[in-house]
Amino acid sequence: MLDLQAIKFANVLPPISVAGGATAASNDIDTKNFRAVAAIIQAGVVPATGVATLKWQESDQLASGYTDIPGANHTALVDADDNVIVSTFINLKGRKRFLRLVLTNGATNPTVMAALALLYRAEEFPDTLAERGLKEQLFV
Numbered sequence: 539m540l541d542l543q544a545i546k547f548a549n550v551l552p553p554i555s556v557a558g559g560a561t562a563a564s565n566d567i568d569t570k571n572f573r574a575v576a577a578i579i580q581a582g583v584v585p586a587t588g589v590a591t592l593k594w595q596e597s598d599q600l601a602s603g604y605t606d607i608p609g610a611n612h613t614a615l616v617d618a619d620d621n622v623i624v625s626t627f628i629n630l631k632g633r634k635r636f637l638r639l640v641l642t643n644g645a646t647n648p649t650v651m652a653a654l655a656l657l658y659r660a661e662e663f664p665d666t667l668a669e670r671g672l673k674e675q676l677f678v
Contacts, residue, residue, distance in 0.1 A: 544663040547671040550577060550639050551653035558585070558646040564639040564653060566600055573659035575628040575637065579612070581619050582650030588616040589651075590644025594626060596634040604638060614644065 551564040569575060579592065593611035595604040612624050628637070643649045664670045 541658075543670075543677075544658065544660055546572065546657040546660070546664050546669065548655040548657060549671070550655045551579070551641070551651060553582070553650065553652040555648040555650050556641055556643045557648050558643055561640060561642045562651075563604075564641075567637040567655050567657070568600070569630050569633070569635055569637060569657060571661045572657040573630050573661070575626075575630060575655050575657050577626040577628070577639070577653060577655040579624045579626070579639070579651065579653040581615055581622050581624070582652070584615045584617055584619045584649055585643075585645035585647035586617040587645040587647075588614055588619070589641060589649055590614055591640070591642040592624070593640050594628065595638050595640055597636045597638075598634045600636055604636075607633070607637075615649075 548567045549565060550567060554562060556562045591611060592615065594607045596607050597604040610626060610628065639653055641651055667673065667675060
């Protein structure tokens with residue numbers, strides 16, 4: 539098995555347009571049986587006044603009780619950051635089970651973003667589509 543076959547994909551933030559002044563919370567990420575996460579956040583269109591905050595939160599319960607993870611927030615994105623990628627690497631040791639990304643648009647115009655998480659260092663290697671969080675996979 540290749541190392542990259544031993545990961546789980548989580549669709550954190552499907553491509554979304556966040557209205558000016560609005561906040562969007564991502565899908566919950568269940569980190570059970572994994573020891574690390576690499577999250578990839580892709581900025582599409584960032585308006586001139588930019589994204590105010592892009593931060594990670596954690597909780598022991600699905601969909602409730604989230605609190606900010608200290609140090610897990612990115613520098614605000616600005617107009618010049620269209621089409622950039624930022625990444626967060628999270629060591630899950632001592633972390634709560636569920637994670638989510640929160641985006642606050644500080645601009646008056648919409649911001650377009652997307653995010654994907656790769657969970658790795660599994661305690662038990664995922665070996666099915668469902669365990670990898672995929673609809674389809676090819677081995678070439």
